[in-house]
Amino acid sequence: MHETFMISAFEGWNDASQAASEVIHYLIGHYESKLVHEINSDGYYDYQATRPMLCHITGRARIIWPHTSFYEIAVSPDQRILVQIAPEPNYHWKDYCREVLHVAQDYDVTHVVTLGSMYAACPHTRPLPVDISNATCACELDREYSGPIGITTVLDQMACNDGMKTTSMWVSIPKYMNTDMCAQGTLELVHGLSTVLGVALDTTDLQSKADAWKMKATAITACDDRLSSYITRLEHEYDLAQRARTIASLGAPQAEQLVKEAEAFLKRMEP
Structure with missing residues (x-):
């Protein structure tokens, strides 16, 4: 239709x-x-x-x-x-x-x-x-x-x-x-x-503008150590979530390993 x-x-x-x-x-x-x-x-x-x-x-x-x-x-x-x-x-x-x-x-x-x-x-x-x-x-x-x-x-x-x-x-x-x-x-x-x-x-036109936006964001964050650390944490959380979605249907052992990785990462981030 x-x-x-x-x-x-x-x-x-x-x-x-x-x-x-x-x-x-x-x-x-x-x-x-x-x-x-x-x-x-x-x-x-x-x-x-x-x-x-x-x-x-x-x-x-x-x-x-x-x-x-x-x-x-x-x-x-x-x-x-x-x-x-x-x-x-x-x-x-x-x-x-x-x-x-x-x-x-x-x-x-x-x-x-x-x-x-x-x-x-x-x-x-x-x-x-x-x-x-x-x-x-x-x-x-x-x-x-x-x-x-x-x-x-x-x-x-x-x-x-x-x-x-x-x-x-x-x-x-x-x-x-x-x-x-x-x-x-x-x-x-x-x-x-x-x-x-x-x-x-x-x-095509949007891609070049998006690349410029990313370059500006990278330049801004490179000058701020606290912001850089925050982004590193966000990257890791993003990647863990992506992995979780990827292996969700693969069974318990892989999921258990992902949980362990997440717990280890969070412990390293504790003050």
Whole structure:
């Protein structure tokens, strides 16, 4: 069955280091795209929290209000997708999501993919973790998580209730690199999107930016002994977790050996 995708990202709480929203900007700039719809800001935003911007265009001042934009993008000769980009609304989330889904239905969307990024304890020297979860009904959403949610979770659940497939995709960003845009996080999400869409998205431009981000992170951490030690610990924990996943199905002896290695490492780290 042919699927029509809508990819959604929101600036703000769901967008650590702008890794998620930059996926949409990258797709709009890299592929043939056209603006097809907008949702005005009135009623959805606190302008003291999400301020309008003053821009000068062709010599004239113009106020740009927070708004939601939808673009149609040709990611391959035979596949077009709808993408949505907006600041996370401050008010009336249910009404807002209903309006978004009305647009999606007008474009015969069958599968909604929401993108997010969050700060976490992960090293920049390893692939940044990406969590991809799929649901076909509202009861399947966030079965293991309890806590605050963003607009992406509300949109996922309401899309499920409307009979759409949903995929939630989140990338983890090193919390010690929380001052810069994270091209590596954007790259990881685009790789995930390639899998979901079944289309090999071009990442040539993103790869060079991700390499530059890694080089900067390495330079920053090299000047801080405490941070370097912290990253060494994160690397070891990451590698242990990877090994655990690899040998989980191999039986008890290998798992027991991994536990011993982990205990020995933690003892060495004790003050």
